[in-house]
Amino acid sequence: MTLLVHLTAAKNIRSVRRVGIRAESHGRGGGTGVYCVPVLPSYQMTYQWGRELRRGGQRTFVAVHFRIPDDEMVWVGHYNSDPVRLASAEAAALVAQQEDARGYELFVPRPIQVREIHRVRRVNQVTGWRYMPNAHGKPPCGCPVCIPPGQYGGTKIRKAYEDSFNS
Structure with a gap:
């Protein structure tokens, strides 16, 4: 089972615990689903999107850790390039082997069920990059x-x- 993390607004905690993560995001392939990142050894890389997401106006985010089957197909790629379709374990390995994994994301083209959620935790609110990786x-x-x-x-x-x- 592949362990992934999705960042959501803190105000959504009750809803996530009750019904899971809704497939509200629009993928580049046209469908709806959930954007996430594999849990990596580096805290910075795992929660890299937190600071960029804050630019949208939401101030406090939580991390929802969930597991999906290793053979489930997901979309993976850098945010500004065309994603490729891979099994979730292969996609997580692809991101983990990158020298600089900033900007990589996975897209699960379905909602995440409550039984798939591993834990919900608070995260550092200033982790990550703004505008784009290497923007300094x-x-x-x-x-x-x-x-x-x-x-x-x-x-x-x-x-x-x-x-x-x-x-």
Whole structure:
């Protein structure tokens, strides 16, 4: 059984414990499912998405650890590349063998049942990267998709982005 972790808002704990994880996320293949990451030896790599997800406005996340059969097919890949379909054990091994696993994700194309959940735990809220892995020293993209209106510090970032086209 492959052990995976899904980050969700702390306000969803009761719902997750009652009915499991709903398949609400849209995968790049068109279906709905659950985004997750395999549990890796490195805490940083396991909970890498926490800080980036906070940019969406939710402040407190919890980790839902769950197990799925090793032969269940999932989608795996880096967030900005086309995913490939592999068995969950192969997908977890693919992520684990990466020299830099930041940005890798698995997509389980179905809901996660309560009986599959191993545990729910609180996690460090500042673990991970923002904008993209290795973003330090690079100016963030200021387009309206990357920096939506109302985001903290967004006006300054968008102005610098727009000025780069005018000069």
